[in-house]
Amino acid sequence: MTSSATTGGRPVRAEPSPKRVRVYLGGEVVADTMRPLLVWESRGYPVYYIPTADVDGDLLIPDQGTARSELLGDAELFSVKAGAALAPGAARHYGQSPLGALRDHIRFEWNAMDAWFEEDEEIFVHPRDPHARIDVLPSSRHVRIELGGITVAESRSPRLLFETGLPTRYYVSKLDVRTDLLVPSGKVTQCPYKGIAQYWSVRTGDRLHEDVVWSYRTTPPESQKIAGLLAFWNADTYVDGVLQDSF
Structure with a gap:
């Protein structure tokens, strides 16, 4: 089911993806989900949001302060520590987002992670847009x-x-x-x-x-x-x- 909200005069759209998505850092699985969300923020391509239940919470370290998004509200920031790798401020949680579908999801900064997989294929740059051909x-x-x-x-x-x-x-x-x-x-x-x-x-x-x-x-x-x-x-x-x- 597709969700949408208009914030700051611009629409934000989220829809579930049927793909298994895994995120790696420092040789460890940071997130592994069968129910990711594809979210179109301000870019022309989507980003993945991962349900908090499918994220290894032991690898998240709360950061001080928040990040403000005109579109999505205030985000609580986390660093990600896995193995010998540390990615400062690389995860964010919009717990009070005007787009309710995001409130129980985590977004990871793409380039701060070592690797992303859709099913068993590594993907690069950003998620593939199911509406692009x-x-x-x-x-x-x-x-x-x-x-x-x-x-x-x-x-x-x-x-x-x-x-x-x-x-x-x-x-x-x-x-x-x-x-x-x-x-x-x-x-x-x-x-x-x-x-x-x-x-x-x-x-x-x-x-x-x-x-x-x-x-x-x-x-x-x-x-x-x-x-x-x-x-x-x-x-x-x-x-x-x-x-x-x-x-």
């Missing part, structure tokens, strides 16, 4: 990508990635890319739907276009059709001869 489709559109007036990629067999709420992304084979212009980058990002991306910069003449190319070596099943392909951003992208909006 990814489709990867083969296409015969003619895609050409320019940087600094130089064509750096051109393909007549791209794969188009459609992701809820985001612009279409055009993925192309390395065989269709001027790989001689690519400069390895140390940048790495994570996506809960697509996996871990590595980046390259592109050198055109005397200019270095930093971190404009990325690729996912391995992906979750829903995105496996883009594994090993390259995508560009902050580049001039022409599809069937038409310049696309920048993104």
Whole structure:
């Protein structure tokens, strides 16, 4: 059952998830629940709230003071100590929240924990939104990508990635890319739907276009059709001869 409340003029939505969720810190299970809540706060993606009964209370250390949220009210703060790891202020409890569904739940700061699992699969960045969708489709559109007036990629067999709420992304084979212009980058990002991306910069003449190319070596099943392909951003992208909006 979905719950919602409007606080500070903005809606907050909570709905139960059927997934088993586990949270780890310092090699110990901090929380293990079959009844997590997905809560959409002020972000465009949800966060997990865990029933207090499914949290190892022995690992929580009350902190002094509270944290104030315009949307959710006052939160009691806890540090989390598990094994040799200490995560200060990493758990919060909105015991008097205007959204009643949250009052017997704990929220953990995502990056303060060592690992999160949905069922037996580790997840990254944030929970997957059950209302978001990814489709990867083969296409015969003619895609050409320019940087600094130089064509750096051109393909007549791209794969188009459609992701809820985001612009279409055009993925192309390395065989269709001027790989001689690519400069390895140390940048790495994570996506809960697509996996871990590595980046390259592109050198055109005397200019270095930093971190404009990325690729996912391995992906979750829903995105496996883009594994090993390259995508560009902050580049001039022409599809069937038409310049696309920048993104």
